[in-house]
Amino acid sequence: MSKITAAITAVGAYVPDFVLSNQVLETMVDTNDEWITTRTGIKERRLLKEENKGTSYLAIKAAEDLISKRKLNPEEIDMVIVATATPDMPVAATAVYVASQIGAINAFAYDLQAACSSFLYGMSTASSYIESGRYKKVLLIGADKMSSIIDYEDRATCIIFGDGGGAALFEPNTEGLGFQDEILRSDGIGREFLKIDAGGSILPANEETVKNKQHFVQQDGKTVFKYAVSNMADVSEQIMKRNNLTNEDVSWLVAHQANKRIIDATARRMNLDDSKVLMNIQRYGNTTSATLPLLLSDFEKQFKKGDNIVFAAFGGGFTWGSIYLKWAYDTK
Ligand code: UT7
Numbered sequence: 001m002s003k004i005t006a007a008i009t010a011v012g013a014y015v016p017d018f019v020l021s022n023q024v025l026e027t028m029v030d031t032n033d034e035w036i037t038t039r040t041g042i043k044e045r046r047l048l049k050e051e052n053k054g055t056s057y058l059a060i061k062a063a064e065d066l067i068s069k070r071k072l073n074p075e076e077i078d079m080v081i082v083a084t085a086t087p088d089m090p091v092a093a094t095a096v097y098v099a100s101q102i103g104a105i106n107a108f109a110y111d112l113q114a115a116c117s118s119f120l121y122g123m124s125t126a127s128s129y130i131e132s133g134r135y136k137k138v139l140l141i142g143a144d145k146m147s148s149i150i151d152y153e154d155r156a157t158c159i160i161f162g163d164g165g166g167a168a169l170f171e172p173n174t175e176g177l178g179f180q181d182e183i184l185r186s187d188g189i190g191r192e193f194l195k196i197d198a199g200g201s202i203l204p205a206n207e208e209t210v211k212n213k214q215h216f217v218q219q220d221g222k223t224v225f226k227y228a229v230s231n232m233a234d235v236s237e238q239i240m241k242r243n244n245l246t247n248e249d250v251s252w253l254v255a256h257q258a259n260k261r262i263i264d265a266t267a268r269r270m271n272l273d274d275s276k277v278l279m280n281i282q283r284y285g286n287t288t289s290a291t292l293p294l295l296l297s298d299f300e301k302q303f304k305k306g307d308n309i310v311f312a313a314f315g316g317g318f319t320w321g322s323i324y325l326k327w328a329y330d331t332k
Contacts, residue, residue, distance in 0.1 A: 006130035006138075007178030007328035010169040012066025013297030014058055015046040015284060020162070029155040036159050041260025045162025045285030047147045054088040058165030059098045059143035062293070066139070066167045067102065074103035078135035081126060082111050083118035083142040083289040085316075086149055090199070098141065107139070115194070116256050116315025118142060118289040119166075120184070123311065123323055126170040127179035138170040142289035149196060151216035160258070161217075162285035166293020177306065177328040181243055183235045183321055190227065190318030193220040228262045228314040233269035235322040236312045240270060243324055247271040251307035251327075252299070256314060257281035257291040266312055288315070303327045 021044040022033035036042055048058060059082050067074055080102075082095035095109035114121045119142035126138040143165030152158045170178075196217055198209035209215060232255065240250065253272055255263045260281055267277045278295045287294060292311060303309075307327040314320040 002174045003176070004131055004133060004172045004174065005176055005178040006127035006170045007173035008168045008296070008325070009171045009328060010066050010070035010072065011167065011293060011296040011300055012062050012064070012069060013164070013166040013294050014061030014065055015164040015294070016048040016058070018047045018049045019044050020047050022159070025159055028152055029158060031155045031159055039261070040160060041279070041281045042159065042285045043282045046164060048145050048163045054094070054148070055084050055086050055143045055145045056088045056094050056097050056101070058145060058163060058290070059084070059094065059141045060101050062143060062165035062167040063098065063102045063139060063141055066169060070169065072169070075106055077104040077107045077137045077139050079129060079138045080104055080107050080109035081122050081138065081140045082109070083122040083140065084111055084144055085113055085115050085118060085288050086144045086146060087111055095141075104139065114315065114319040115317050116258060116286070116288050116291070117313040117317070117319035117321060118315070119292045120256075120311055120313040120321050120323060121319065123179070124182050124184060130170050130172055131179070136172060139167060140170060141165060141167040142293045144288040144290055146286070146288055149215070149217050151213055154216065156221055157217050157219055160286050162287050164284055164287035164290040164294055166290045166297055168293050168296060173328055177326045180324040180326060181239060182323045183239050185231065185235065185321055186317055186319045188317070190316060193223045194218075194316035225259065225262065227318055228258065228320075229265045231318070231320045232256070232262060232312050232314045233266045235320060236266050236310055237269050239310060239322040239324050245308060245324070247273070249308055250276060250310055252303070252309045253277045253312065254292055254295050254309055255312045257284065257295070258286045258314065262314070270310070301331045303331070305330050
């Protein structure tokens with residue numbers, strides 16, 4: 001029997017309608033369109049404004065997009081993973097609610113949290129379950145309502161992040177397509193530089209933490225930038241070497257959209273032509289767990305069966321890594 005690999009067989013996505021442009025941000029904090037564009041590549045981001053809707057709303061919409069495009073019976077899904085840094089609630093996994101809402105009544109579900117690397121790590125988890133032969137349909141969703149943890153008076157963070165969701169279905173493949181290799185890393189030094197101080201078990205919420213704005217994301221951007229640039233480029237270069245891939249062999253770079261300069265640095269190290277470097281940061285900003293599946297959905301029509309795709313991400317924690325995958329289908 002030929003070896004089972006884990007292939008992505010369908011993708012879906014959702015971003016909210018509300019657009020927050022650089023021009024509007026100029027009226028909210030001391031910043032300007034020129035600074036944001038040259039330093040990050042971002043022009044606008046989407047925010048989920050509807051009341052009483054959380055990350056599950058984004059995840060459900062993304063999953064429903066995949067299900068309808070693929071004409072999938074949700075009862076066939078074995079497992080639902082929601083990669084997210086902004087679950088609906090601290091306790092009661094978002095994925096469990098999402099699975100029920102999309103009709104995946106035969107699935108089990110849980111959340112996976114590794115900041116901006118959540119979806120990348122989730123690809124490893126989903127692929128491993130498929131390769132083991134234990135499950136046949138694993139739905140991996142990356143979704144984040146970053147606007148729920150952003151201080152819109154802090155120009156160091158509010159210009160960067162946006163809300164969105166994306167989904168990918170993993171299924172067994174016997175043609176050698178899909179997941180090929182991974183290099184995943186983490187380093188606890190990172191929690192000093194990108195974090196939410198309060199609301200966890202070290203510093204539970206109280207009046208002071210709210211007053212001090214300790215429930216919002218804080219980032220030492222310069223330090224995170226330095227680690228991101230060198231680490232994301234390192235693992236992407238390593239995965240190419242380990243798999244004997246030249247820059248000609250790589251069809252696409254699907255990299256976490258945190259900053260255009262970080263993506264450009266990674267692409268330079270891989271010696272990749274600009275045309276292979278997928279980018280939608282200008283429209284969505286950094287959607288944390290949703291950046292990779294949003295790219296897959298936006299560029300799906302350009303992918304050809306057999307294309308070599310290198311995924312790369314870097315995020316809080318620190319967490320980072322690279323995955324090499326062969327695309328498994330042509331879009332009609
Ligand atoms: O996805 C998870 C991982 N996160 C990341 O990968 C983010 C990594 N970091 C970054 O992308 C960048 O560090 C930022 C976009 C956050 C900041 O860009 P930077 O080039 O590192 O800027 P900086 O913090 O070094 O600041 C440069 C200057 C400073 O002014 P002076 O000291 O040179 O006069 C800042 O005060 O830009 C100023 N500045 C701003 N000006 C206008 C900082 N933020 C802003 C702003 N608008 N929003």
